[in-house]
Amino acid sequence: MIQISDQIEAQSVIILDACIVRGLSLDDSSADLLRALRAVGERVAIPWMVAEELLAQRVLSHQEGHDAAAAALANYARHTPWKPRYQVEKPDVERVRKHWTAAFGTLVETLPPSPAAMQAAFFREANALPPCKKQGRNKTGTRDAVIWLSAIEYAREHREETVCFVSGNTTDFGKGSGYPPPMDQDVADLGDRFIHFTKLDEVIERFTKRTETDEVLAAEILGSRTVLISMGEAAEKRLGALSETFPCTTLGREVGQETAVMSAAGWVAVRASLRSVDKLRAYRIGEHEWYTAVVRWRISGIAYFGDGDFSAGSAGSSWTTSVLFTPDAANPRLTILRYDLPLPLSSEEFMSLGLNQAVISLAPLADVILMLAPAIKKLAPRGLPRAYEGALVKQARQSALERRLKAVLADEEDDA
Structure with missing residues (x-):
């Protein structure tokens, strides 16, 4: 498993504004x-509150894009003598929220607000x-207040930590050199444990220091x-858990076709094997030196295709x-920070x-596994939810497929 084995105890928290x-x-x-x-x-x-603002922005952009596409197609249809066969799928707000929640989750954790702060x-x-503040006859700023008070509340409840609040909204939060009341009282008892930055670069400068890289050593x-074995295991684990398929190159299935691309x-x-290393950077973080890089790997082996084709x-x-x-x-204590399809x-x-x-085709094997579904259900505790029963069947089918594929691969190695 790829991981960092000597994580240090956190002494500070970086809280980012939207x-x-x-x-x-x-x-x-x-x-x-x-x-x-x-x-x-x-x-x-x-x-x-920041998390909700970010997700709402993505959802609204998704809906606006959908509406614009639907309007464009409707206009196209009005000027087309025949009925166009294209249509815009319905907006999937929950899927958008789920996607961006996971995406932002690779970058930050979310601090829940207390009822008192709200x-x-x-x-x-x-x-x-x-x-x-008051703008004409209207009063605004509830969301800003929730964000600010969430940071203040965290600082008061975690007196062993330094809070680095980062916001470029100097109009509402100021520049960190002074605050109007009651914001001045919010920070009065926090001393130097509350640090206000207006740029992300200031945070990076505080926590890291650039050092020289050794490209030969990195390669x-x-x-x-050790790393290649770990990356192979990571690819098998992470890419097999995706909710969407991804393209890969295979041997051609048609006469005269050397290769093909399948999902x-x-x-x-x-x-796994190393293809290239790009954007190599070296930093001193705390007492240790770390490298970051964008790495392209060649992933190969046995892939399985689709839920229905098997x-x-x-x-x-x-x-x-x-x-x-x-x-x-x-x-090297290598960890994956993010990855693309x-x-x-x-x-x-x-x-x-x-x-x-x-x-x-593994369809015959899949049929055998599906035939075992009633037996698997009988093994389940009485009253088990149907969704969980289905998961047991799917897991059994998946395990059997993987065992078969590994056996195929082992035969291939023996023949070589």
Whole structure:
């Protein structure tokens, strides 16, 4: 398993405002550095109100995009003599929320607000008390107050930690050099345990220090047998748990077709090899030196395809990950910070791997497993939810498929 084995006890928490997270691309180096800080023990968080703002923005953008696409197609249909066969699928708000909740979850944790903080936030808006304000006849700022008071509340409840509050909203939160009442009283008893930054760069400067990289050593570590075995295991575990399929290159199934691209649902007995290393950076975080890099791996082995087809065979993909590791060849302690969906290999690169297991149908085996479903249900405790019974059947089918595929792979190695 790929992990960091010597995580340090967190002594501080970095609390980000919505404007800071919105200003980040979740796949850029700053976001990866925040993930690295989390990986070595620092806490990086957002208040619940920030999380809801970020998700709401994504949902609204999704709905606006849907409406624009539907309007465009409707206009196209009005000017088309025949009935177009294209249509826009219904907006899936819950799927959008689920996707972005998981995406933001790789970067930050969420701090839930207390009822007291929520009540105080509404009180401040009703009385136009900072960070709330009065604009004409309207009073605004409840969400800002919830964000601010969540950070203050955390600082008061965790007196052993330093709170680094990061917000570029200097209009409502100020620049950290002074606050209007009652915000000045909020921080009065916190002393130097509450630090207000207006830029993410200030946080990175506080927690990290850039150092020189050794590219030869980094390539040696990332191409080592230990790391490659771990990356193969990670690919099998993580990519097999995805809710969507991904493309990979396989042997062609048609006469005269050398390779083909198919949608894979997961891997079995995966091998990894190093393709390239990009954006290598070295940092000193605390007392330790760490490297971050964007690494492309060649993932190959046996893949299985689709829920209905139940076919499997040799396959290969390119897998891009952002990783954190130490410049210690004996103990790199590598962790995956984020990863993209795999992409298919070129025909030439795939053929160079020497894989020869043609795609075969596993439908007969799947049918046997499905026949065992009643027996599996009888083994389940009485009153077990139907969804869980289905999960047992699916798990049994999956395990049997993987055992069969690993046996196929073992036969392939024996023949070689």
